[in-house]
Structure formats: C-alpha cells, structure tokens
Amino acid sequence: MPELPDVEVFKRYLDATALHKTIKHVDVEAPALLEDMSVRSLQQRLTGHRFENTRRHGKYLLVELDSGSWLVMHFGMSGSLQYFKTDKAPPKYAQVTTEFDNGYALAYVAPRKLGKIAWVESAEDWVNKQELGTDALAVDEPSFRELAQSRKAVKCWLTEQTLFAGIGNIYSDEILFQARLHPKRSVDELDDGELARLFKAMKEVLTTAIDKQADPDAMPKSYLLPHRKEGSQCPQCKGKVAKISACGRTGYYCPKCQPR
C-alpha cells in the first residue's frame, strides 16, 4: 500500500523495531530487486553493521547504516516491512531479510517484486539526483502555486513525483474529494480559492492518514477511501461514487461533490 503515508508508517515501524541492532545475516530471495548491487556486496555491507537512522522522501525510505552509507527502499505497489522472531516462519514473500543478533529479523516483503533496493553513499546526493520534487509534506504554499502552472489534469499533476513526491493513485483521489475538485480539471484553470483548498486538503489528508496508520478502515467518516469503488455511497452526499480513467489509472470520485 505504499504511498507517502504508508511509507511514513513503515519508517516509524522500522525506527521502533530495527535500529541499533547488529546485523548477523542477510538473506536475499529476489536478487533482481537489488539495483546495481550483487547479493554478496549487500551482505558484506550489512553484516556486522547496524541501522542507525531513517529518512523518508516521498515514497522512498532511506536507512542509514553505522558506516554512514544508506540503504534505499522503494516498495512498488505491494511492498511492506515485517519484523519477526527468527524461530518462527518468515513472512510470505519476504524478499530481503536482515537478521539481528537479538533473535529477530526485519523482512522486506514484496509479493509482486515491483520495488527496488539500492545502496548510496549520501542520502542528500541521491535525492537530488533522482529528479524527485520536494516531499509533499514539506512543500509550502507559494511553491505549490508556482508548480501549478501546468495544463495537466489535477489528479495526474498531484501524482507527478518530479513536482512533489509521495502522492499516488489512492491518496490523490482522497485529496481531490476533500478539496471538492473534479479529477480532470486542468490545474491552470483552478482559481486562487480552489488552489488554496487543494493545498489544504493535501496536507490534511496526508497527516490524517499517517495519524491513522494509513489504515483505510480507521479514516474519518467523511473520507472517500473506504468507499473507493464504483457505485459505493458517497460519505458526504450519499450519491454514487463514479469511476474515471486518468494518467493510466482508475480514479474514484463523487460527480455531485466534485463537479467539473
């Protein structure tokens, strides 16, 4: 489920479970997930070392080792982290597992293997080289407005990682629903009030989602997320939720609350 809120939850999970423990062994089931790195070199870089610090940028989680280098994780569409006791069976689809000397391990779980894991010397240099925009939670309103000089459909614009990083298909739907904007409105046609609404909704939705552990069922009653299905009842107007295709994905919205 990894968009910005999900990855932030992973970050906090890793912080709470896997920091400051010596890595004893590294198991790699899916070498193809490693970017420009052999299984051997990953094992050599991790074994005997410790995770000391984490950082998130958009949908990426960066983990600093005691050596000062960083492990970069991206979770694709289905990745997650799982901390487990090594005398138990590892989680299903564990692709890279780091075992600690306390009898526990952290697994990078990815049923569809669409993510990637990289190794970089500097987190800052890496972020700059990635053509990633500012993290969506760190964008201020003036730069948000500057970036809004685009004729893209607003839904697609929100998910453009090079503009600001972290928003994906699901949360762009929620943000637009809270801002009461039709997903296909072109960004440069939005007036000042609408842009202000959008900016506010972006921050609110992301922080609320993190607050609720990115669990759809824990979201406020006014949220679209649990009703993201064609024909579902809109939580605001009780009308029917509709489906729309945009930027190669399926979006959901309420035609009544989000008129064109």
Added chain:
DNA sequence: AGGTATGTTAATTG
C-alpha cells in the same frame, strides 16, 4: 477465466 491492483518507466500518439 478474466479483470483488476497502492508504482515506475519507456515508447507511442495526439
């Protein structure tokens, strides 16, 4: 059995 899926990216088309 077939359609769909929270992401990214390259290629193609308008």
Added chain:
DNA sequence: GCAATTAACATACC
C-alpha cells in the same frame, strides 16, 4: 515541447 495513453514489469486476489 507538452500531455495523455499504453505496455511492460511479476504476482495475487476477487
């Protein structure tokens, strides 16, 4: 040049 669409990646689930 920009925006939109499609396919590909690998696999699970309904």
